[in-house]
Amino acid sequence: MARLSRENKASRxxxxxxRRPAKAVAERPARRRRKSSSDTxxxxxxxxxxxxxxxxxxxxxxxxxGLTLRAVAREAGVSHAAPTHHFGDLTGLLxxxxxxxxxxxxxxxxxxxxxxxxxxxxxxxxAKAYVAYAQAHPGMYGxxxxxxRLDYSRPSLHEASEASFAGLANSVxxxxxxQISKESLSLDQAAAIARAWSLVHGFTxxxxxxxxxxxxxxxxxxxxxxxxLDAMMRPTGGRPPRP
Numbered sequence: 501m502a503r504l505s506r507e508n509k510a511s512r513x514x515x516x517x518x519r520r521p522a523k524a525v526a527e528r529p530a531r532r533r534r535k536s537s538s539d540t541x542x543x544x545x546x547x548x549x550x551x552x553x554x555x556x557x558x559x560x561x562x563x564x565x566g567l568t569l570r571a572v573a574r575e576a577g578v579s580h581a582a583p584t585h586h587f588g589d590l591t592g593l594l595x596x597x598x599x600x601x602x603x604x605x606x607x608x609x610x611x612x613x614x615x616x617x618x619x620x621x622x623x624x625x626x627a628k629a630y631v632a633y634a635q636a637h638p639g640m641y642g643x644x645x646x647x648x649r650l651d652y653s654r655p656s657l658h659e660a661s662e663a664s665f666a667g668l669a670n671s672v673x674x675x676x677x678x679q680i681s682k683e684s685l686s687l688d689q690a691a692a693i694a695r696a697w698s699l700v701h702g703f704t705x706x707x708x709x710x711x712x713x714x715x716x717x718x719x720x721x722x723x724x725x726x727x728x729l730d731a732m733m734r735p736t737g738g739r740p741p742r743p
Contacts, residue, residue, distance in 0.1 A: 548586050551576050555583075555597050559639040564646070569593065594643060595651045601640040602660035606667045608633045613671055623675030624733055626667075627700045628726060634704045641704075672696050703729055 554575035559567050569583040569590055576582070587593040612629035616622040634641040643649070644661075652658050666682050672693050673680035680689050706712050707725055716723055 547576075547578065547582065551578070551583055551586055551593075552597055552600060555593055556600070556640065559597065559643060560637065561639075563639060564643060564649070567594070591649065591651050592654070594646075594649050595654045595657045597640070598644050598650050599654070599656040599660040601637065601644045602657070602664040604637070604640075605630075605633050605644065606660070606664040609667050609671065613674065619674050619677050623671055623696070624730065626671040627696070627729065627733055630700050631704050631707065631725070631729060634708060638708055641708075668697060669693055699732065700729075703732065 551572055555567060555572045558571050558575050562571070567590075569587075570580050572583050572593065573580045583593055587596060609626045609629045612625040613622045616625040650657060652661065662682075669680050669682050669685075672689075675696075676689075676692060680693075685693070703712075712725060712728070716725065716728065719728065
């Protein structure tokens with residue numbers, strides 16, 4: 501009996517020892533499990549682009565006031581320090597984002613102009629593409645013209661904005677059937693570019709802000725903003741278009 505009692509006592513610790521490792525093994529992987537590459541939303545090398553894409557999404561959804569570094573990090577699903585690491589500060593992020601906008605903007609106008617047949621049609625197509633881009637990307641379009649929020653010393657933004665201006669100058673040159681150098685303009689050429697830009701940009705801003713509704717409501721039934729722009733772009737006097 502005593503021997504049996506001793507055997508029972510001796511067997512208990514062994515049973516306890518056998519159970520404890522099993523419990524520890526079950527808990528350890530959950531406690532020490534490391535994330536695999538598939539657990540992270542973005543792989544090494546593309547986080548910079550992912551942050552810019554997230555920034556554009558925040559901009560178009562929440563507007564410029566809602567575009568902060570923390571909001572972008574939250575949208576991308578990364579740490580709050582990630583945007584600072586890639587762009588330095590909010591101005592850096594906004595400048596890189598605006599550079600993307602200028603490239604998209606310029607490409608849209610160039611493609612529209614290339615699809616038209618005659619010089620007047622090229623100018624009209626580019627103007628319509630200008631307005632269409634702003635309507636499709638109002639947040640980005642607004643950011644591109646907020647100079648106080650951008651750093652034009654950043655190479656990407658400087659180059660993109662210069663290319664966009666060159667596209668505008670080329671569009672005006674095509675409509676006038678002449679060569680225009682963006683580095684050296686005659687007064688007449690400068691006035692032509694400023695006139696075209698002022699007209700289309702002013703029209704775009706009024707359209708985005710809903711200020712053209714009164715004019716459209718008083719126009720012939722069925723008049724659209726595009727039809728109104730087309731009528732505005734037709735030569736009505738002054739220097740006639742060249743044949």
